[in-house]
Amino acid sequence: MEQPYTDSKGSQPKMDSFSVLLQSESMLQMQQQMAAQARRFSVGPDPNQSKPTPGSLIIADYFTPSNPNDTFAHGEIVGMSARQNGFRGPVFTLDQASVDISGSSQAIDFAEQAITNPESSPEDILRAISTRTAAQSVSLVEQQTQMVRNATASGAKNSALNISMGQSKAGLSSELYSHATGAWNPEASREDREYGTTVAGNYAKAYGLNLESLQSSDPAVSGPERAKLQQSLIGHVDHAVENSSRMKEAQRNWTTEVRRFESGNNSVVISAGNDGNAAEQMIKDAAGSPVMAPRDFQKNFLEIPEVTTVGATRWVNSENGPVEQSANYSSRSTGIDIFASGSVDYDGDQKADNWGTSFSSPRVAGTMAELHRQNPTMTSAQVENLMRNRLTHNLNAGSGEVQVLDYQKSSDVLVGRRGIGEQF
Numbered sequence: 001m002e003q004p005y006t007d008s009k010g011s012q013p014k015m016d017s018f019s020v021l022l023q024s025e026s027m028l029q030m031q032q033q034m035a036a037q038a039r040r041f042s043v044g045p046d047p048n049q050s051k052p053t054p055g056s057l058i059i060a061d062y063f064t065p066s067n068p069n070d071t072f073a074h075g076e077i078v079g080m081s082a083r084q085n086g087f088r089g090p091v092f093t094l095d096q097a098s099v100d101i102s103g104s105s106q107a108i109d110f111a112e113q114a115i116t117n118p119e120s121s122p123e124d125i126l127r128a129i130s131t132r133t134a135a136q137s138v139s140l141v142e143q144q145t146q147m148v149r150n151a152t153a154s155g156a157k158n159s160a161l162n163i164s165m166g167q168s169k170a171g172l173s174s175e176l177y178s179h180a181t182g183a184w185n186p187e188a189s190r191e192d193r194e195y196g197t198t199v200a201g202n203y204a205k206a207y208g209l210n211l212e213s214l215q216s217s218d219p220a221v222s223g224p225e226r227a228k229l230q231q232s233l234i235g236h237v238d239h240a241v242e243n244s245s246r247m248k249e250a251q252r253n254w255t256t257e258v259r260r261f262e263s264g265n266n267s268v269v270i271s272a273g274n275d276g277n278a279a280e281q282m283i284k285d286a287a288g289s290p291v292m293a294p295r296d297f298q299k300n301f302l303e304i305p306e307v308t309t310v311g312a313t314r315w316v317n318s319e320n321g322p323v324e325q326s327a328n329y330s331s332r333s334t335g336i337d338i339f340a341s342g343s344v345d346y347d348g349d350q351k352a353d354n355w356g357t358s359f360s361s362p363r364v365a366g367t368m369a370e371l372h373r374q375n376p377t378m379t380s381a382q383v384e385n386l387m388r389n390r391l392t393h394n395l396n397a398g399s400g401e402v403q404v405l406d407y408q409k410s411s412d413v414l415v416g417r418r419g420i421g422e423q424f
Contacts, residue, residue, distance in 0.1 A: 052092040052151075054158040055373025057082055057366045060094040060147035061164060072346065074358065078164050081344045081359040086411030087366030089373065092154065096165070099146045104139035108132050115179070118198050125206040126236070133172055133240035134247060137301055140167045141250040144302055148257040148268065158372040160267040162365035164358035166300035168331065169241060170275035170293070173234045174282060180229070181285065184215045184222065200229075207232040223287030230282050231291045238294050241301075251301070258306045265372060267380040269365035271357035272311040273300045273331040298331040308368065308384050309335055310361040312342030313395065313404055324404070326397040330357055338388060339395065340364050340405040367391060367410045 052058055061075030072080070079091060114120045114128035144163055151161045180203055182188040182196025197215075204211040209232075213225035241247055258268050275298050283290060303309050312330040315322045326332075327342055342360040364387070371383045378386070391410045392403040411417075 052154055052156040052159050053090050054376065055089045055369050056092045056156065056159040057087060057089060057362070057369045058092045058094060058151050058154070058156060058159055058161040059362065060096060060144070060151065060161060062096050063093060064097065074164070077344055077346065077354050078162065078358060078362045080346050082162075082362040082366035084344065085340075085363040085366055085405075085407065086414035087363075087370065088415060089366070089369055092156070092159075094147055094150050094154075096143065096147065098150075099143045101139045101143055104135045104142075107135040111135070115202060116195065116198055118201065120202055122206045125202045129176065129206075129233075129236055130240040132176075133237050134244045136172060137167060137241050138244065138246045138250050140165065141247070141254050141301055145250065145254045145257050148254070148261050151266075152257070152261045152264070156261070156266055157264045158266065158376045160269055160365040160369035160372060161261065162269050162362045163302065164271045164356075164361050166271055166273040166302055166331075166357075168273050168275050168296075168298050168300055168333075169234070169237050170278040170297045170331070171273065172241075173230070173237045173297075174275070174278040176233050176237070177230055177282060177285075180214075183211075184217075203229055203232075219287035223289045226286040227283075227289035227291055230286060234291060234293055234297075247301075251304075254302065255304055255306065258304065262306060262380040265376060265379060267365070267368045267372065267383060268307045269361050269368060270300060270302050270307050270309055271361040272303070272309050272333060272336050273298065274312075274329045274356050274358075276330045276332055277328050296333070299333040299335060300331065303333060303335045305335075306380070308337050308364060308380070309333070310357060310364045311336040311339040311402070312355070312357045312360040313339050314341070314343055314355065324395060326395065326402065327355070327357075329355070330360075332397075332399070336402070337384065338364055338392065338403050338405055339397075341407065363410070364405055367405060367414065370414055 059075055059078055061073075061078050063073045063075040065071075065073045075093065082091075111128040111132035114124045115132070120128070144165055147163060148161065180196050180200035182192035183200040185192070185196070188196060200214055201211050203209065204214060207229065209225060209228055213221050214229065216222040216225075261268060279291070279293055279297065300309065311332070312327040313324050314327040315324055317323075326339060330339070330342065340360040340363040342355050342357055344354045344359045346354070367387055368383050371386055372378065375383065375386070387405070388403055391406055391413065393406045394401045395404045
C-alpha cells in the first residue's frame with residue numbers, strides 16, 4: 001500500500017489555508033457540476049427549450065433545492081418519477097419561484113405573530129386563524145393559476161402540464177393543531193414545549209378550552225379536550241375557506257385558465273395531496289375521541305372536474321411477496337381520477353428514496369403527454385378515458401376498487417414497445 005509523503009520529522013506536511021480553500025472550492029465545484037449533470041438528466045433532454053413540442057411533459061415546480069443538504073430539488077424528483085415510468089419525450093419546465101406571493105406571505109407572517117403572542121386577545125387569535133387560512137388557500141390557487149397561464153402562453157399543444165402542489169382543509173387544520181402539540185409532547189425540546197404552550201394557551205383562550213386539560217397526561221382528561229380543540233380548528237378552517245370571497249374568485253379564475261389551456265388539446269394533471277392520515281393522527285393524539293370533518297376535508301383546492309387528479313399507491317412486503325396498496329398518506333377525495341406509484345428511487349438501491357402524490361402525478365402526466373402526441377385531435381377528457389380504459393388495473397383500496405396506472409402497460413407504450421391500439 002502506498003504510504004503518504006512525510007517530511008524529515010515523519011509528519012505529513014501542512015497545507016497553507018489558501019491551498020485548503022482552493023481544494024475545498026475545487027471539490028465543491030466538482031460536486032456542483034455532477035449534481036447539475038444529474039439534474040439535467042432527470043428533468044429531460046432540453047429543459048430550457050423555448051417552446052414545448054407536441055407530446056411534452058410540462059413540469060411546473062421548484063427547481064432549486066429548498067434545503068442545502070438536499071441532493072435534488074422537488075421538481076427534479078418529479079421529472080425522475082416520469083422518467084422511471086418510461087417517459088422518453090421532451091420536458092419543458094416552469095419555475096414556481098417566478099410567481100410573486102409576497103403579499104400572502106406577509107399576511108401569514110402577521111397571523112403567526114398573533115397566534116404566538118401571549119398578549120393577543122381571543123378576537124385577535126380568531127382573526128389571525130381566519131387570515132392565515134384564507135391567505136394560504138388563496139395563494140396556492142392564484143400561484144397555480146399563473147402557472148397554467150404561463151403554460152398557455154408557451155404555445156403548448158398536445159401536451160400535459162404536471163402540478164405537484166396542493167393544499168386542503170385537512171392540511172391546514174392539522175398544521176394549525178401541530179403548532180400546539182409541543183405543549184404536551186414529552187419528547188419536545190424545551191423551546192418547542194414553550195412555543196407549544198403559548199399557542200395552546202391562545203387556542204384555549206380563543207375557543208373557551210382548558211389548557212391544563214389539554215396538557216394532562218391522563219387520556220381520559222386530555223383526549224376529549226384535544227378533540228374539542230381539533231373540532232374547533234376544523235370548523236374554523238372550513239368556515240374561513242367557504243366564506244372567503246377571494247377564494248371563490250381564485251377558484252373561478254383557476255377553472256377558466258385550466259379550460260383555456262386544455263382547449264389546445266392539452267391536459268392538466270395534479271397530485272391529490274398527502275393528507276390521507278391527517279384525521280387519523282389527530283384522533284390518535286386525542287386518545288381516540290372522534291371529530292367531525294366536512295366531506296371535502298382531504299380535497300385538494302385545485303381539484304376540479306377538468307383536471308386529472310392522481311392519488312398514490314405503494315408496495316409493501318407480505319408473506320406472498322410484494323403487494324400493491326393505496327398509500328396511507330394519499331388523500332382519498334372522491335374526485336381522484338386515477339392512482340399511480342408514489343415512490344421514487346434515485347439512488348439506484350431499489351428503495352423508495354422519496355414518496356408522495358407529488359411523484360405519482362408525473363407518471364400519469366407523462367403517459368397523457370405521450371397519448372396526446374399519438375392522438376393530436378383528442379381532448380383532455382378523451383385522453384384520460386383512453387388511458388384509464390387501456391393502461392390501468394383495478395386495486396381494492398379497502399373502501400372499494402380504484403384504477404391504478406399499470407407500470408408495465410404504460411411503460412410499454414412510452415418506450416415504444418407497444419402501441420396504444422394493440423391488445424394488452
